[in-house]
Amino acid sequence: MSAPIQIQPGETFTLNVGPQHPATHGVLRVKMEMDGEYIVKAETVLGYIHRMHELMGENRTYPQVLPNLSRLDYLGAMGYTHGHVLAVERAAGIEVPERAEYVRAIMVELNRIASHLFWFGAFVMDLGGFTPLMYAIEDREYILDMLEAVTGSRLTYCYFRFGGLYNDIDDDFVNAARAFIPRMRKSLKKYAALVTGNIIFEKRLKDIGPISAEMCRKYGASGPVARGSGIDFDVRKNEPYSVYPEFDFDIPVYHECDSLARYMVRMDEMEQSLRIVEQGLDKLPDGPIMPKKKPKLIKPAAGDYYQAVETARGSFGIRIVSDGTKNAYRFKLRSPTYSNMHMFDEACRGMMIMDALAMMGSLDLVIPEIDR
Amino acid sequence: MGAYFNEIFRGLQSLCIGLGITFKEFFQPVVTVPYPYKTIKMSERYRGHTELVEDESGNPKCVACGMCQRACPSQSISLASKSVEYEVEVKGEMKTKKKKVLTKYELNFTTCSLCGQCVESCNFGAVTFSKDYNLASFRKEDFHFDLLNRLKERNS
Amino acid sequence: MSLTVLNAIIAVVIAIGFAALNAAYLVWAERRGAGRIQRRPGPNVNGPLGLLQPPADGIKLMTKQLVIPGGADKALFMVAPVLAMAPAIMSFVTIPFSDMIVAHSMNIGVLMIFAFASLGGMAILLAGWGSRNKYGVMASVRAVSQNISYEVPMLITVITIVMMTGSLDLKDIATSQAGGIWNWNIVPSLSAPLMPVAFLIFFTCSLAETNRAPFDLGEAESELVAGFHTEYGSMGFGLFFMGEYANIVIGASLITILFLGGWGCPLGLFPGVWWFLLKIYVLIFSFIWIRWTFPRTTIYGLLNLSWKILIPISLFNLLLTAGLLKVF
Numbered sequence: 024m025s026a027p028i029q030i031q032p033g034e035t036f037t038l039n040v041g042p043q044h045p046a047t048h049g050v051l052r053v054k055m056e057m058d059g060e061y062i063v064k065a066e067t068v069l070g071y072i073h074r075m076h077e078l079m080g081e082n083r084t085y086p087q088v089l090p091n092l093s094r095l096d097y098l099g100a101m102g103y104t105h106g107h108v109l110a111v112e113r114a115a116g117i118e119v120p121e122r123a124e125y126v127r128a129i130m131v132e133l134n135r136i137a138s139h140l141f142w143f144g145a146f147v148m149d150l151g152g153f154t155p156l157m158y159a160i161e162d163r164e165y166i167l168d169m170l171e172a173v174t175g176s177r178l179t180y181c182y183f184r185f186g187g188l189y190n191d192i193d194d195d196f197v198n199a200a201r202a203f204i205p206r207m208r209k210s211l212k213k214y215a216a217l218v219t220g221n222i223i224f225e226k227r228l229k230d231i232g233p234i235s236a237e238m239c240r241k242y243g244a245s246g247p248v249a250r251g252s253g254i255d256f257d258v259r260k261n262e263p264y265s266v267y268p269e270f271d272f273d274i275p276v277y278h279e280c281d282s283l284a285r286y287m288v289r290m291d292e293m294e295q296s297l298r299i300v301e302q303g304l305d306k307l308p309d310g311p312i313m314p315k316k317k318p319k320l321i322k323p324a325a326g327d328y329y330q331a332v333e334t335a336r337g338s339f340g341i342r343i344v345s346d347g348t349k350n351a352y353r354f355k356l357r358s359p360t361y362s363n364m365h366m367f368d369e370a371c372r373g374m375m376i377m378d379a380l381a382m383m384g385s386l387d388l389v390i391p392e393i394d395r
Numbered sequence: 396m397g398a399y400f401n402e403i404f405r406g407l408q409s410l411c412i413g414l415g416i417t418f419k420e421f422f423q424p425v426v427t428v429p430y431p432y433k434t435i436k437m438s439e440r441y442r443g444h445t446e447l448v449e450d451e452s453g454n455p456k457c458v459a460c461g462m463c464q465r466a467c468p469s470q471s472i473s474l475a476s477k478s479v480e481y482e483v484e485v486k487g488e489m490k491t492k493k494k495k496v497l498t499k500y501e502l503n504f505t506t507c508s509l510c511g512q513c514v515e516s517c518n519f520g521a522v523t524f525s526k527d528y529n530l531a532s533f534r535k536e537d538f539h540f541d542l543l544n545r546l547k548e549r550n551s
Numbered sequence: 552m553s554l555t556v557l558n559a560i561i562a563v564v565i566a567i568g569f570a571a572l573n574a575a576y577l578v579w580a581e582r583r584g585a586g587r588i589q590r591r592p593g594p595n596v597n598g599p600l601g602l603l604q605p606p607a608d609g610i611k612l613m614t615k616q617l618v619i620p621g622g623a624d625k626a627l628f629m630v631a632p633v634l635a636m637a638p639a640i641m642s643f644v645t646i647p648f649s650d651m652i653v654a655h656s657m658n659i660g661v662l663m664i665f666a667f668a669s670l671g672g673m674a675i676l677l678a679g680w681g682s683r684n685k686y687g688v689m690a691s692v693r694a695v696s697q698n699i700s701y702e703v704p705m706l707i708t709v710i711t712i713v714m715m716t717g718s719l720d721l722k723d724i725a726t727s728q729a730g731g732i733w734n735w736n737i738v739p740s741l742s743a744p745l746m747p748v749a750f751l752i753f754f755t756c757s758l759a760e761t762n763r764a765p766f767d768l769g770e771a772e773s774e775l776v777a778g779f780h781t782e783y784g785s786m787g788f789g790l791f792f793m794g795e796y797a798n799i800v801i802g803a804s805l806i807t808i809l810f811l812g813g814w815g816c817p818l819g820l821f822p823g824v825w826w827f828l829l830k831i832y833v834l835i836f837s838f839i840w841i842r843w844t845f846p847r848t849t850i851y852g853l854l855n856l857s858w859k860i861l862i863p864i865s866l867f868n869l870l871l872t873a874g875l876l877k878v879f
Binding site for chain 1: 405406409410412413416417420426438439440441442466467468508509510511512515524
Binding site for chain 2: 584586587588589590591592595840841843844845860
């Protein structure tokens with residue numbers, strides 16, 4: 024454990040981590056004030072992949088914004104599209120058929136597993152173990168294949184539509200998903216033995232990178248980061264949306280506040296997502312996937328609408344201010360990792376660089392989603 | 396003292412478990428596909444760039460209504476049409492009618508986000524997805540697809 | 552006189568050839584092995600089984616431009632890769648592959664190898680310092696503290712072996728274990744009951760000395776980009792790479808000679824160089840296997856392991872063996 028140290032002024036140097044650096048997984052730049060291997064201050068610099076999604080949301084009609092939401096977070100795109108369609112459906116008062124709601128939940132949960140799997144692999148790679156990434160990607164491929172067969176695309180799905188879905192799932196998908204669940208459970212056991220139980224891994228994460236619940240509240244952190252600090256908050260339970268109240272699942276919460284707790288939350292979440300997928304497949308009703316009557320042109324009544332969803336990275340909020348036209352007047356995205364990332368500076372002070380980067384990995388940053 | 400040795404033994408044990416797993420995987424079959432030599436068939440619903448659909452006579456089904464152009468989020472589609480007069484028999488009488496014929500349908504693939512809004516917005520089923528994914532070039536002009544031309548090439 | 556000189560030159564050429572060939576093909580073996588562990592084939596395009604990959608890589612590295620960064624200390628920058636490769640080759644000279652095959656038998660072979668091994672740390676320090684790269688400097692400081700703290704338990708373990716054999720000559724150490732697996736140093740005996748533990752300590756230390764994962768802190772790519780060789784390209788990088796693999800071969804040879812009976816057969820039959828090669832390649836496979844299984848340790852975790860676990864245990868082993876040798 025790195026002890027806090029006293030630093031004399033003028034004895035530090037600046038280390039520029041990123042925008043091209045193996046640990047930042049994208050184009051995040053961190054300007055670190057270093058004292059040897061210890062971090063004195065870390066300033067995160069954003070803007071290297073800013074694409075003005077919010078402005079695009081204001082200049083385009085509602086259906087035209089749909090593909091943009093997948094580009095926010097390319098690892099868990101379903102969750103973000105889900106938030107958008109729910110917000111617009113709420114604004115325009117569109118009824119969603121029950122089957123579509125169930126399929127959406129199944130898709131979002133599968134995508135959450137895929138996202139966590141990739142995070143798991145990349146995180147262990149941050150710690151220097153390359154092999155778990157390959158195993159995780161192999162399992163993730165099964166999910167992507169299933170999703171591709173239904174949606175036609177592997178990462179940026181653009182699958183949900185206002186009122187329903189782009190196209191229906193078939194028996195092949197149901198069978199593949201059913202076959203995937205036991206396979207994934209077996210893999211989770213393998214990961215637990217190969218990585219979670221490993222002494223080196225445990226030594227690197229235990230008591231490293233403490234983030235208190237108080238700090239999470241201060242910065243507005245959500246998702247697995249907050250749940251690893253003992254905050255029992257999950258939008259799916261606290262502000263239920265879609266068909267989530269129908270499912271029986273738990274929210275894993277750990278009180279250790281360290282990197283290992285955040286890791287454990289995500290590993291447990293995969294199991295919970297599998298449970299949701301299992302129940303969703305069992306309860307899947309027959310019926311249409313699009314509502315019978317749907318407005319030809321989506322023009323929500325003037326007003327202010329907000330919808331939060333729990334994505335793989337935390338609570339994603341979307342606010343739409345409508346002035347009654349076919350374009351939104353204001354299109355505001357609240358992305359979870361933006362808040363999570365800003366804790367990095369305060370949390371990493373006095374840590375050694377390798378611990379700090381391990382902690383950064385445990386925050387699960389996806390830079391295009393921070394920068395939007 | 397006990398805790399000290401306990402931790403060493405626990406650590407050694409965990410390392411051996413990890414080694415056991417990777418050793419088992421060493422003898423498992425390879426799961427990757429040697430890509431350029433072998434490719435995977437794209438799924439039925441794969442969304443590649445768009446293609447025009449032809450009718451029975453080999454002409455594009457497109458009536459140049461411009462719905463796809465309006466639906467496109469990134470203004471990637473530009474189309475042009477001309478009016479032609481044609482004769483049709485209505486109630487035993489020959490009448491001259493006008494219709495629009497597509498003369499140009501250009502897809503700017505560099506800005507296309509493969510969302511499929513154009514395919515969905517088309518009321519005539521005139522646009523569909525292709526299964527092409529091996530698209531690479533050094534020049535961006537190569538991605539300004541003239542879909543009408545591609546259709547003609549496909550037919551010839 | 553001229554014959555002695557010629558002999559020496561031939562020996563050095565063979566040593567260089569062996570080191571270079573091993574370095575080149577161990578890269579291939581490592582990539583294939585890593586591929587199999589990760590359920591993919593590894594390099595398989597150039598030649599059958601990808602066997603032409605090492606020459607292709609070599610040609611690529613040799614034909615690339617040697618870039619020296621503007622702020623770098625030119626002399627140190629150029630000398631560091633040579634310094635990484637040379638001691639590794641020098642150490643080969645004294646390693647006996649069988650009772651006949653040894654380039655130059657020395658009665659202080661063990662000492663010579665350790666003297667050269669500590670030069671490896673120097674090369675890393677110069678590389679990091681000379682390239683004037685912050686990542687490089689941090690990595691080289693790490694690597695040096697790592698090398699120093701792991702030489703201690705390593706040497707203490709070697710002293711135990713030397714005490715048991717009564718010789719610093721690698722050949723004597725190997726011949727003293729001739730006859731079968733029950734004579735090998737790894738097997739606990741009445742006078743040295745903790746030898747398997749000593750073997751584990753020595754094995755761990757050789758991983759750390761060769762900067763192999765999970766102790767590859769000097770080139771920890773996820774935090775220090777490429778560590779001490781961040782600024783190196785073309786053959787400068789190639790020499791570091793070859794030096795690393797040559798060091799691995801030397802580490803494996805040392806373990807074989809000190810603990811696994813050198814060129815002796817486990818059953819005492821047909822001793823010869825083939826047993827030696829078999830043993831070192833099995834050890835190298837285990838190095839590769841370990842690298843692709845575990846995550847990297849932290850620098851303080853690494854030092855804790857050395858000073859709190861390996862050194863006390865190896866010291867205890869030394870004292871115990873010394874006492875028991877007196878008794879029996």
